[in-house]
Amino acid sequence: MPSAIVTGATGILGREIVHRLGNNQKQWDSVYAISRRKGEEFPASVRHTFVDLFGSADAIAEDLEGARAEYVFFSAYVEKASEQESWQVNGDMLQNFLAALEKTGVAKTLKRVILVTGAKHYGVHLGPSKNPLQEADERLTQAPFPPNFYYRQEDILKAFAEKHPHVSWVVTYPNDVIGLAKGNFMNLATSVGIYAAVSKELGEDLAFPGSEEFYTMFDSFTDSKLHAEFCEWAALEPRAANESFNVVNGDVHSWQTLWPLLARKLGMKVKSDQFAEAQQKIKETELVEKPPISIYESELGLEGRIRRGKIQQMVDLVQWSKQPDVKQAWERLADREGLEKDALDKATWGFLAMVLGRNYNIVMNMTKARNIGWTS
Template sequence: MEHKTSETPVALIMGVTGMAGFSLAEALKDPAALGGPWKVMGAARRQTPPWFPPSLLDSYISFDALDTKDTHHSLSPISDQVTHLFWVALQVGPNEDTNISSNSTMLKNVLTTLTSSTPTSRLRHISLLTGTKHYMGPFDDPAFHPKGRAIPLELPFREGTARLPYPLFYYSLEDLITSYSPKLTWSVHRSSIIIGASSRSIYNTLLTLVVYALICRREGSQFRFPGTRYTWEHFCDVTDAGLLARHQIWAATSDGTKNQAFNCTNGDVFTWKSFCCVLAEMFGVEAVAPVDGDDRDDDVGGF
């Protein structure tokens, strides 16, 4: 199913310093990567972090995607080279309206620059990373999920499930990339909680729990699960960052995968109760359940 081409594919990873972006760069640089060998460019708002290995990318570009002029200035020199855009960038604001505005603006600025190159753009595929909020709604925005009123969930989550009646920046980004069809193909990758190696990602749940366990050991305190009792007792799943990266490359280079959305998880399920007991044993602390006051009627399976 591998897509065959005589051109050298050129990937631009937006958000390359994050957990998903870093793993994607590693996977694309693997000599066995589908569609390769790849030329890999990475972009982020900050300058190259000191921990980021320079050999992982052919070039690193720092710019503010919210700034139209900065985006055009930074990406115009490579706009006639990029064949695949991997969007793993994210900006989280205080509410969903802000999320929609900022994330849509960033993606629009980048796509406008990449598709307006002269004489012609080489861009042919957009890979968009979203997540299970697609099925759960903006549960962290009280304006759309007030305490005490749960969002009904239709399980299991299926790619063809109708959208929820809530504004969500995932929906806005999907609508934006599909508006470029049929000129460009696209794929959407809906992950669960992403775990992996990360030096700075604030969304690394696994690393957060490990650090918490170390603090508990240092302080001689119990390792009390920081979520709700519902989350502690019920099944959950995760997405390994390396698996997610290979999934994105597969969809971008294979026949029959274009213009589709995919759920992408490790495929196994667990409870945080069982996982935290394993983690507590590893670090020599006592794992205990959330206190009764942590129970909430509006819980949707997160921390």
């Protein structure tokens, strides 16, 4: 039976990959889970090791001494203030990690490396893209688009596979991930849950904090457990070799349905005219002047009709989280329900504001994976 190494083992996606492999001991002999911080208890077949991927290849190789693997799942990620910093740091992490595998001899036994990236590959953080998003879409490498560290990581991985012809690769593109990871709050479920719980504690209706336009538009979500299942399948599926894949739940959803459903679950209601004061309350941030879809505008017959993307907020979530009444409400909730008191401060409110505030659709196509056998 094969062994695996999983990086980013305490993150929202890496954690589920570790559990998926660790709980399938008939398929996986052992799993080496590596991270920079301590997480929860993993299944018995999992060996959790603390490895600093910021280190040199030599330092990483020393920390990986004794690890063996035929498959690697690389899901480590570090958020940085600028796109250039993200390009440098996240690219260097992967490059040094792969070099470390060469130094330890693991590269000789490797069969496949699965690289976890995201829909940021398509520039969804920059503005409207051509929908649906498909794996064959062009990279955004020309000005005015900023560096995209996912491109650098993909190129590093492909160069490694060319150097080691017995190694194949797979890249995944999840989007707006929903899952569980203790201490990791770049997660829709956590941030939305805190926002809703505090609103209820304050006796308020559940007001949608994002864009009125996006409220009735469409988004694609990725359940972290489904993504882990996909990664295991893609690692072992011969036809998945040397391919990249969108990985979303397969359905397309809209907050116009999800938001009232969430309100009912919590015994709350959505105000019937929640956007009535939109013009007075809205905070708006313009994205890049030429959005990703602009590279296709002539081909699509949309020349001169492409609009700039915006992030629109009915509620400034970063400022909301700092309000005294919000902090006091969360403290009451945390004391009463046994919750982590620092969760309010750790939640990534800027991330949630971006996800809910976009004024454009994000629809991801799963045809490529389904054509080679993915059915979940």
